């Protein structure tokens with residue numbers, strides 16, 4: 001790939017604050033939400049100010065979920081910020097996704113949740129005419145995918161896999177046909193091409209391969225198609241996770257997927273990417289301070305606290321009710337890892353014995369989304385989970401065939417172990433990867 005540098009910011013989930021984001025219904029809603037809603041506009045402003053200060057990078061790419069839930073006022077507020085950034089000298093390209101038109105748009109006024117005006121899919125190209133669509137070389141009017149030459153000789157294929165009339169996170173045959181024409185055209189024009197897409201192309205962590213909405217449908221087909229047609233880099237979001245993964249097609253062509261966190265919720269990161277002489281350098285940056293009083297916590301701890309709160313509330317919510325569920329909930333909130341180990345006849349390292357199981361579950365959950373999972377061999381959590389999986393291999397063996405799709409064997413133990421510990425040759429956050437090896 002030719003030399004280029006850009007900022008990658010995603011899942012900004014901008015919410016127009018004047019619509020209302022407070023009161024009892026809002027507090028109740030936020031019990032299960034990973035990322036901030038009332039504060040999102042301040043976070044976007046603070047981040048864009050930071051980007052504007054860096055004169056060494058002109059290009060800013062935002063692959064979808066621009067707004068909270070497609071409120072038209074949120075789009076208008078977000079676009080105002082985009083214009084401010086453009087005036088500071090940036091060239092900005094966006095695509096939209098399900099949260100920009102497909103969800104129920106709502107706000108919180110008084111103690112109520114109210115419906116507010118959403119955004120029709122059809123007006124997206126007009127709303128974002130100065131941020132991709134206006135100078136596109138081609139637009140697929142059905143899905144609103146487009147191609148733009150972002151720098152001389154470098155084209156960007158913006159794939160909208162989340163348009164309303166087809167399955168979420170999918171590429172259908174018509175879109176494949178349209179992409180093939182664009183990729184062939186780029187090649188014959190002597191341009192290189194990278195792609196952006198809201199959904200991760202490659203499962204961010206191995207177990208996400210089992211989760212329908214965690215990556216593009218039929219992702220191996222999509223990855224092979226792109227890699228074999230000259231695309232070696234794709235930038236994605238949606239899962240609010242920091243991950244970098246590679247896939248090699250049967251023809252030996254490689255594609256790298258850089259999936260980036262939500263800007264307004266833990267792990268709250270954005271990236272600066274530089275490609276120079278075929279070396280791609282990825283740098284992950286923290287969402288900057290946005291004027292909130294964090295009560296003595298670091299900003300990262302403040303974001304993590306909300307994520308942790310939502311994980312615990314979701315776990316407890318699943319156990320709401322009487323009878324067995326009530327007892328299970330009580331035990332779950334009190335039991336320590338040591339006690340659980342004793343009950344299951346699993347040896348647990350003393351450093352984690354006194355930790356409450358629910359706290360450890362929250363910590364593991366948050367760590368997955370930060371990338372570079374630390375629970376590798378030699379770590380007490382890795383040891384406890386390995387022993388757990390060994391003890392229950394009989395049950396796991398019964399589950400695995402049910403998880404297998406298209407005859408592909410699933411090794412759940414290996415998937416889980418490689419999910420809790422990074423087994424890749426590069427970091428999910430700050431790394432250098434050599435591009436340019438494809439045929």
Ligand SMILES: [Fe+2]
Pocket residue numbers: 011013065099238239240262
């Ligand atoms: Fe999102």
Ligand SMILES: [Fe+2]
Pocket residue numbers: 065097098099198238239
């Ligand atoms: Fe999404």
